[in-house]
Amino acid sequence: NLPPLYIITPTYKRPEQLAEITRLSHTLMLVPNLTWLVIEDAYETNDLIEDVLRKSGIKYYYMVAPMPSEYKAKTKGPKPRGVSNRNKGLEWIRQNAKTGVFYFADDDNTYDLELFQEIRFTKKVSMFPVGLITKAGVSSPIVKNGVFSGFYDGWIGGRKFALDMAGFAVSVDFLLNRPQASMPFKPGFEEDGFLKSLAPFEPKEAELLAANCTKILVWHTQTKKNEPSLSLDMSKYNNSNLV
Numbered sequence: 001n002l003p004p005l006y007i008i009t010p011t012y013k014r015p016e017q018l019a020e021i022t023r024l025s026h027t028l029m030l031v032p033n034l035t036w037l038v039i040e041d042a043y044e045t046n047d048l049i050e051d052v053l054r055k056s057g058i059k060y061y062y063m064v065a066p067m068p069s070e071y072k073a074k075t076k077g078p079k080p081r082g083v084s085n086r087n088k089g090l091e092w093i094r095q096n097a098k099t100g101v102f103y104f105a106d107d108d109n110t111y112d113l114e115l116f117q118e119i120r121f122t123k124k125v126s127m128f129p130v131g132l133i134t135k136a137g138v139s140s141p142i143v144k145n146g147v148f149s150g151f152y153d154g155w156i157g158g159r160k161f162a163l164d165m166a167g168f169a170v171s172v173d174f175l176l177n178r179p180q181a182s183m184p185f186k187p188g189f190e191e192d193g194f195l196k197s198l199a200p201f202e203p204k205e206a207e208l209l210a211a212n213c214t215k216i217l218v219w220h221t222q223t224k225k226n227e228p229s230l231s232l233d234m235s236k237y238n239n240s241n242l243v
Ligand code: UDP
Pocket: 009, 010, 011, 012, 040, 041, 067, 081, 082, 083, 085, 105, 106, 107, 108, 222
C-alpha cells in the first residue's frame, strides 16, 4: 500500500502529440498506484489520445482546459503554456484526492522510474535536479552539507523558487491545507508563483531528493517540431501515387 501518486500532464494538439503521449504512457505503465490526469489545452478531447490512454491500462482521467483566448491570441512574447491545464489538475486533486503526492509531468520530458519512487513519500514539497535545461544544462537546488543553500538555474530572474516545473513534487495534504494555491498565467514565473502560493513555505523546508540533488532523474527533453500542417492521416498515403 504505497501512497497514491497523481501525475498532472498538460498536452495540446500538434503532429508530435500522439508520439509524446504514447512514450509517456509507456513510462507510467511501469509505476504502481498511479493516477494520470491528462489535461488538454482544447475545447474537446481527442479520440486518438483517448485510445492511447485506454490501451495503456493506467488509471486515467482525460479532461480539457483551454488556454484563455486573451493569451492564445498573443502574437509577441511567450505564452503561459500548460497553465490552465495544470490549474484544472489542481482543481481535480482538491475534489478527488485525500492523500498522496502530485507531480506536474509535461508530455515531452523524460522520466527515470526512480523519480516516482522518490517523490511518492513527499511530506510537504520535494525538490530535485532537472537535466537538459537552458545553457546551464541543469536546474537544481544547491545543497551544501545536506542543507539547501540556493538555486542553480540558467535564469534566476529574481525568483524565490528558481526551479523548473519538472523539479518539484507536492503532498496532496499540503495542497488541501492551502485552498488559495494556484498557478499564475505569467510566463517564466509559473513555478515561482505556484510555490509562493503554497505559503507558508520556504525553500529551506524542501525535501531534497535524488541523493541530495546529485542525480538527474528527469530531463527537459524537447522534441523537434514538425510542420504544424504535417498530416498523419494514413488514408492520404494509402490513396496517393507516391512510391
Ligand atoms: N502546452 C499546452 N498548450 C500550449 C503549449 C504547450 O498545453 O499551447 C503543454 C505541453 O504539452 C507541455 C507543457 O504545456 O506539457 C509545456 O509546454 P512545452 O513543452 O512546449 O514547453 P517547454 O518545455 O518548451 O518550456
